[in-house]
Amino acid sequence: MSAILEIRDLRKVYDGGFEALKGVTLDIEEGEILALLGPNGAGKTTLISTLCGITEPTSGTATVAGYDIKTQYREARKLIGLVPQEINLEPFSYVETNLHFSRGIFGKPRDTAKVEEVLRKLALWEKRSNRVRELSGGMKRRVLIGKALAHEPRVLFLDEPTAGVDVSLRKEMWDVVAELKKQGVTIILTTHYIEEAEAMADRVAVIRGGEILMVEKTGDLMRRLGRKELTVELREPLAEIPAPLAEYDLELSADGLSLTYRYDTQADRTGIAGLMRAFSEAGIILRDLHTSQSSLEEIFVGLVEGEGEAQ
């Protein structure tokens, strides 16, 4: 896979001096779903708006399929579809008309077959002749996605697709996103919910205070989320991990004086009792023990705190 979006040291300082993006660098692979996870005010919308050309970056660069978002704005923007957070549809407009109109804005010729394809993909074909006001909330959100897809973009931004929607609608949205991924669309979605990132995303980028704190595959992230570390200080240094301890996930420090054991707090058994027995059988004398949470947990605790402050 190759990167379709390359973001390099992107900064945004708003008029008045507030620095909303502090040098964001990120690559997004073609066909992947990336969740941008962060508390209120983290800079998620600013990042999306900057990439879509709604907000000017103060410095740094970004390219979409090689096109620079500033110097080759038109080419770059054509490749992007943006689904905003708010439902901003004209209530009396017809579903199908919205999609035709959207294609027109991007200078694409009228294409009934293409619009039909998008409407079918979003299970909206039966509703094509309905007015927006006659649709359910979930359908309206799908029309927004349809509008964003009508000009055949390669990258789709979904800004909080499920903010304020009920559980069944949230699941419906997850299914729509999964279907789009199958069709090869690259998707970047913003969310406050770890659960949502887990359900949809291939990778998660955590943003806070205008900085990307980490980017990681969703599966790895979830595995690490429930993990803790036990550090065992030894009286005598070890040259290597002794054979009786080989079955445990242990890491020996460079000075040989401490061993770190990672365990899953959500597992039925942490394995600590067995590990302690193995230490004793191997004749290893312990000086001290302490546990710590993995840094990822700290990041998430920090995120939750950040969210609390903003509300």
Ligand SMILES: Nc1ncnc2c1ncn2[C@@H]1O[C@H](COP(=O)(O)OP(=O)(O)OP(=O)(O)O)[C@@H](O)[C@H]1O
């Ligand atoms: N036009 C603006 N002028 C000045 N500051 C702004 C402007 N737009 C956003 N900000 C500030 O930039 C920071 C990032 O805002 P942004 O909307 O990007 O965050 P977000 O992560 O999308 O938050 P939310 O989850 O609440 O939508 C916030 O502190 C916000 O107040």
